[in-house]
Amino acid sequence: LAKTTQPISMDSYEGQEVNITCSHNNIATNDYITWYQQFPSQGPRFIIQGYKTKVTNEVASLFIPADRKSSTLSLPRVSLSDTAVYYCLVVGGASKIIFGSGTRLSIRP
Amino acid sequence: EPEVTQTPSHQVTQMGQEVILRCVPISNHLYFYWYRQILGQKVEFLVSFYNNEISEKSEIFDDQFSVERPDGSNFTLKIRSTKLEDSAMYFCARQGEEYNEQFFGPGTRLTVL
Numbered sequence: 001l002a003k004t005t006q007p008i009s010m011d012s013y014e015g016q017e018v019n020i021t022c023s024h025n026n027i028a029t030n031d032y033i034t035w036y037q038q039f040p041s042q043g044p045r046f047i048i049q050g051y052k053t054k055v056t057n058e059v060a061s062l063f064i065p066a067d068r069k070s071s072t073l074s075l076p077r078v079s080l081s082d083t084a085v086y087y088c089l090v091v092g093g094a095s096k097i098i099f100g101s102g103t104r105l106s107i108r109p
Numbered sequence: 110e111p112e113v114t115q116t117p118s119h120q121v122t123q124m125g126q127e128v129i130l131r132c133v134p135i136s137n138h139l140y141f142y143w144y145r146q147i148l149g150q151k152v153e154f155l156v157s158f159y160n161n162e163i164s165e166k167s168e169i170f171d172d173q174f175s176v177e178r179p180d181g182s183n184f185t186l187k188i189r190s191t192k193l194e195d196s197a198m199y200f201c202a203r204q205g206e207e208y209n210e211q212f213f214g215p216g217t218r219l220t221v222l
Contacts, residue, residue: 034210043200043213044152094140094204096165097211099152 009104018075022088036087113214132184132201140204145197
């Protein structure tokens, strides 16, 4: 399983765009980049997944450069309710998830 | 999104007692996982269960743990003799189909006294 590295914490303000970058230098050809969100005392929630270039859904965008050794999760116009831990994962298929410490995002008024 | 539900939401037990945590109801899904999260720590994989058999388990999942699907729908995690260090949130997850994502339940908070 490819190891990922992401910032331990980030702070931002309501209405701002937040970008969380993750590095995954050892990503394999068949791996996808996947992001989960976790609120306190809740289970992780799938946000977005991509293989290359850009993916956008109603929650976030995911930018992946051509070499796929890093990715950036972009949250547009964050609100207080976006305060959570965000996990960057590299997934090769239906298998266990090995969670890291994630990025603890704090949004301030 | 189809949700995974878990019962109970909270469980308090005495050390040495048996507890059974449940994912309910589950139908037409074959691939499940149990994870746990000790307060303030990472989410840890315990076991994966495919087509009514354990497919993979972690070092945490020792002889005190077992999983089964007794009636074809409920998916249970049993801890035979609980220890203080078993106190944690326990999450059940099912495998999704579109992105290989996993759908997590709300969790059971287990407190061992």
